[in-house]
């Protein structure tokens with residue numbers, strides 16, 4: 001079997017080093033892909049690392065968990081007639097090697113920003129990225145995290161079989177080596193108050209995500225045995241699934257991660273129920289394929305309409321309906337429409353809702369800040385909230401829910417915070 005070096009050499013030799021860089025355009029972080037691939041090809045890992053850290057500090061993670069087929073690899077010229085270059089694997093390789101060699105993320109101290117202090121709330125991809133890009137300029141950065149360890153969704157939302165904790169720890173370490181301070185077990189508006197942070201810091205970045213499972217508002221959703229996918233993944237508190245039948249509702253990555261986790265925990269049958277077609281699933285193709293191999297059953301173009309309980313108010317059955325896809329006027333993609341009379345029942349022990357994620361409305365209401373109509377924290381084009389000193393990014397502001405997009409918003413917000421601090425100084 002080929003070793004990793006040989007495989008990487010194969011990938012880099014396969015790259016055409018396109019001058020127009022379509023892959024870079026497909027990357028949410030706009031990583032200079034052709035350039036770093038050429039550096040790897042020439043065995044210049046440090047050079048490749050230097051190219052990548054201009055735009056990202058999460059290469060080991062994005063290289064592993066990004067939906068590459070929808071992003072960089074989806075735009076790769078090689079993909080037109082065959083397989084695209086395995087860009088993600090090369091990116092992860094560069095960061096892994098750099099970490100192994102003890103390379104550091106460089107600082108470019110901006111003397112005008114010396115002495116400035118920024119608080120970062122949360123430690124998911126947008127927060128870690130914002131923290132790194134601010135600390136690189138010489139700003140004093142403190143991360144406040146509610147959990148015991150840093151990582152946010154990366155640690156508490158993505159299962160270890162998809163992203164190993166060791167590589168996450170290593171990535172966090174090279175970011176913290178920039179001199180970032182960390183305070184854990186800090187719960188916003190419980191033992192950590194935004195009003196205090198506003199007084200203590202020159203600016204605050206909020207990156208607390210949107211990790212509450214949305215509800216479908218169907219009959220029976222209040223029964224015992226109905227859970228939210230986000231909460232199961234985040235808290236890791238599960239019922240005993242051994243020998244049980246579980247329905248996971250939804251088609252995104254949370255649905256896939258939840259279904260695969262539950263199957264690993266001994267469930268007899270796990271069904272993913274998705275009202276659209278397979279090709280419309282937002283989850284990554286690779287995740288869907290792996291889930292199928294692991295024995296998860298997919299019910300595409302099926303929708304749950306009711307959860308039926310027993311006398312103890314526990315889940316006993318679900319009622320589903322088949323759907324057909326209809327092209328509606330003004331809509332880009334076909335919409336699922338229930339087929340009247342196609343209802344059927346299935347015996348089920350647990351139901352997990354993974355139909356979307358939303359912000360923690362209760363917490364946001366305490367912050368007294370403007371929200372969008374969809375319940376996200378409202379920011380202007382400078383990532384500034386309705387409170388001048390407070391900036392925000394990632395899922396909390398409704399950024400497309402992928403690690404790379406969250407990281408990009410963290411990087412861009414850091415740039416805006418920097419501009420804000422420079423202006424405040426004048």
Ligand code: SF4
Pocket residue numbers: 014015016017018021022023024033034037075076077078085087
């Ligand atoms: Fe290489 Fe594909 Fe990017 Fe072209 S589009 S430079 S082949 S990775």
